[in-house]
Amino acid sequence: MTTATGTEGRTAPTLELRSVAKSFGAVAALRSGTLEVAPGSIHALVGENGAGKSTLVKIVAGVHRRDSGVFRLLGEDVDFGSTADSKSAGVAVIYQEPTLFPDLSVAENIFMGRHPLGRGRRIDRTRMYDESNALFARLGVTIDPRRVANGLSIADQQLIEIAKAISLDAKLLVMDEPTAALSGNEVARLFAVARSLRDEGRALVFISHRFDEVFDLCDTVTVMRDGAYVSTHLVAETTEAEIVSRMVGREVAELFPKTPAAIGDVVLDIQGLGSTGEFHDISFQVRAGEIVGLAGLVGAGRSEIARAVFGVDGYDEGRVTLHGKAVPKKQPRAAIRAGMAFVPEDRRQQGLVIEGSVARNIASVIRGGLAKGGLLTAAAENKASAPWASRLQVKTSALDMRAATMSGGNQQKVVIAKWLATDPKLLIIDEPTRGIDVGTKAEVHRLLSDLAGQGLAILMISSELPEVLGMADRVLVVCEGRLTADIAREDATPENVMAAATRSAPTAPPTKEPVS
Amino acid sequence: MSTATLHPSQESAATRVVQTLLRSRELAIVIVLALILVVATTRRSSFVFSADGWRDTLLAPSILLLLAVGQMVVVVTRNVDLSVGSTLGITAYATGKIFVSNPETSVLVVFAAGLALGAVVGALNGLLVTVFKVPALVITLGTMYVLRGALTHEVGSDRMTAGDYPAHFEKLGNQQVLTIPVLTIIALVVVALVGYYLHTARGGRELYAIGSDPDAADLYGLPSGRRVLGAFVLCGALAGLAGVFSAARYATAFSGTGSGIELQAVAAVVIGGVAIFGGSGTVWGAAIGAFLLVTINRALPILGISEFWQGAVVGALIIGSIVLDRVLSIRRTHKLVEARDHA
Incomplete structure (x- = not known):
């Protein structure tokens, strides 16, 4: 060293x-x-x-x-x-x-426990607000010290x-x-x-x-x-x-190893999807063996689109078809039956039963099929989940280990394993490697690449530009709730993706050409 | 109560005060209270406009007022104290015991004894909650039954009656200064003191902070354990005081005294706009909630509603106020987020 x-x-x-x-x-x-x-x-x-x-x-x-x-x-x-x-x-x-403290004012959040005191040890609110304003002025920002902390953006909270x-x-x-x-x-x-x-x-x-x-x-x-x-x-x-x-502790040769795969038939077809205040006129297709990257700034509406496609949230117009069959809106169960899998952004909250065992998590979507006479045994869960855990190289000492104690990368593998157990046709994955360390990141990427090679259609949302550029066969860019670009892998550059992601063009139709 | 005002810095202090007042939850319950008083008085003018009616309007809520104030302080820290009814029963009975052993005992001594006895119970609750980190709901449910059991064992089928309390003590229960009952004056002083503390003292603000996010309170290095313990001690002490009030007002105490009143105290707090998960609300709200609850119970017979329906009306009021709070809070968050997105 x-x-x-x-x-x-x-x-x-x-x-x-x-x-x-x-x-x-x-x-x-x-x-x-x-x-x-x-x-x-x-x-x-x-x-x-x-x-x-x-x-x-x-x-x-x-x-x-x-x-x-x-x-x-x-x-x-x-x-x-x-x-x-x-x-x-x-x-x-x-x-x-x-x-x-969400219920308390911004100023109180700054001065809690050491409020400026006036006569008789009373809290001097005027001074507290003045000092808060002075602090924000020093930082070059304007935040109202009297408003409650609830509803502030993460950036303002920091x-x-x-x-x-x-x-x-x-x-x-x-x-x-x-x-x-x-x-x-x-x-x-x-x-x-x-x-x-x-x-x-x-x-x-x-x-x-x-x-x-x-x-x-x-x-x-x-x-x-x-x-x-x-x-x-x-x-x-x-x-x-x-x-x-x-x-x-080793040279990472290739962080984003997407290998070319044979692109097959259309799996997911989305036409004119719109939800008031969230996104408008979204149309695109994902084919078998293809990884489609959904790029854009945080808050552009990418996750909202994914949630609507999977049926977690409803939408106002448009339709979603999978393998030529219409997928009913707002019914995640129907989406799963139709062959969709959804790995959400927030692994700990939405992707995992965080206090549950690895086996329980992997078996959680297919448990209906595992139960005998309405009863589900840990042995059945372990048996069904073991091959997935080993196939995805989930590093765990035992399948009954609690998911909460695992690293982020291994948790993500458990979530992916859970969905692969349902034999999906389409995998929607939101921020596949957020909070995952570099070594495991490459493993997750290799896994996604392998899955695409086996004919799975993958819709990948990612805020990391290198990840999108390295993994996606096609990059769709979302800006302010609209698709602003559809760029093929060979044409995609950080510059044209970022340009499309930051362009505020609410009336522009989706382009098929790379945006320069 | 927090407001959705986004840029109040640019408004004058007076405008801000008026806006806060107009948006406050407290005003909403004051209006409901006023409505009930007006309607009941139109039906029967003696409801307020008679010597007895006036006295009862003010005196009847005094006991619940004390309990609601104590309960509010506990609830704002994201806890709850269900043992206050049992504490009240014990001190009401103990008050009688003191007077039986020495009828000449000063009222001040009795008040102090009630406060101290209640504080001990509160400290017990507070220690169990803060040391063993068991939810207060469970702990105080336990102490509620244990204390009630102990009281029943001690009292049996015995009861303290008017004869056991000396005349000067009973007189206090109905005494008025400038037509305002003394007990009510004491209760209002307690409301004012606690309200002042919660608003202007660091310790008071820390109670709100602990209830708003206990984990954040730990990260801030706030003395959470001590503060929560303090809240339980205050709540217990006020329940003890309420026991003395109960003895003075009704001149009776038996094994069932105060049974069930703990839920009324929680109800008053919730109706008064105090968040059941802590962090927001005011003592004024809880106090008005107590007034409203007691007044409704007195007014229902006059309005021709059977007493059997009283519980249902209170229940509807609780659900209504919680739903209202929820809707308002969602709207407020929505507005704040919207304002952020359009900033």
Whole structure:
């Protein structure tokens, strides 16, 4: 292992972790975590899921207590027993989905527990609102401090967390996958804020799966793998390929290995699908053996279209046919019978019975056929699910292991296995690799490619442009609820897909030509 | 109550206050309460406009008022206390016991004893809930039965009657200052104090925060355990005080005293617009809810509705107010999201 130390030792590092370990029972979540973050720097922390990043962050946040190792903040040894300890020591952690109090005002969310007080220890609301406005002004955003937090976008919620961190004068801000749910503009705004915080001399730790962001924003990057520190690099002196290879411990030759497959008959045919306020005049086809990528910005209406096709939501006009037969609207059961499978975006909430076993999850859609006399035994579930689990290389010690304890990649495989057990003709998959580490990502891609090779028609929604370009035979671009482009694999480029995704042309008909 | 105002910063403070008031849930129940009072009084003017009618209108809700305030403080933290009826029964009986052993006991001592006894029960509930992390619904259902059982065992078929309570104590139950019953004045002072605390003290705001999202409260480093414990102690203490009120007003206590009133307290809180899952609502709402419930029960016979239907009317009111809250909340969220999308 190489160690390229990037920071000079002039001032004490804001955060210093050396050989920090943490176990939960017999499971070592973090074997040897090392991280040194200098003031005035943005430090990326990367690693596959399960590499120990989250545990490391939780130790810094005071959620967990380390078992051993050195933990220094601003040069002093610390040991946090609670999140309150870590907060008062100047640490702020901004999670992917901020946990705000939805019923309370924005200002109260910033100042909860330390409201400015006036005479007689009364809360001074005027001052609280003024200070909130001042904080937002510093961040260059306008959020009404009096409105309730309920209904705010994730991006705004993160900004409230950041405002809170500044008002606490946090010296260290840890951002755990903050951009996962943000649109392009919101990411740009967040990065501007992050840079200004850096310029104020604060230290930032930025956790992300998106390398373009790491290379755009950060100055230093630390790689973790299997609960241990691997290496630290100056961003200016390293490459994406080097980081990826350190993360996975091997060179990943091809991240998006879609192999050409014979394209067969039309499986899914959608004509003039429309739903008021969601999407309009959507027409396209998916053929056997074909992967059709549905690209577009978050909120463009891609997931809504998928949900309508599968029958989770209704639609106002148009029709859906599968193998020439009309699929009734708003009836997921009929869609499943007709041969559709749907892997939703939110794996934990919608894709899995998260507290259930692997076998129960895989067998959940076909359980009607497995039951004998209305009774379903665990043995029958295990028997039916075992071949799928092994075929998809679900890494699990036992089929009765709880799905909640698995990594994101393995959970996704369980969801896919569940649907393959129904022998579908069409697989709709929404964000197939969100929150999945690089190594497993490639496995999911290879799996999708194999399935297409076996004649399955796949409709894939993805926000990751490289994934769409690498996997899809055809790229459909959705912008503001309308199809704005239908681009063949060989013509698709990041530029023309992004151009179609950002074009606001509400009246333009869907084009068959690539948009330049 | 939160409002859907999107850019209130650009509005004057006065406009904002008026808007908040107009949109508030509290106003809605005040209007219902006023309607019932008007209709009942038109049918029978003595409902309000007579010495007894006036006194009853104000006095009858005083006990439920105390319970509703305590219950509100617990509910806003996403908990519930079902043991308040049993606590009330115990303190009502204990009050009689104190006076039997020494009829000269000062009223202040009795009040303090009731508060303390209730606080102990509340602390027990609070500790069980916060230490063992068992849902309050289950814990307080348990303590409700245990305490009622203990009371029944202690009292048997015995009962405290008017003769057991000294005259000066019974007089307090009906005493009026400027035509306003003393018990009601005390209850309203409690409402005001608790309301003031919840609105203006850090601790009060933290109760809302804990109910709004307990996980977030932990991440914020709020002292959740201590605050929830405090809420239960306050709720218990007010239930204890309500027991003393009950003894003063009815001059009787037996093994069944206060049985079932815990559900009325929860009903008052819900009707008053306090979210059953915590995080929002006001003490004023809960207090008006208590007033409304008691007044409806008094008014139904006058309106020619059989007493057998009283429970059904209360039930309809609860369902109606929950559905109303839900609809309003969906509309508000919808509006906020819409405003965000068009920003």
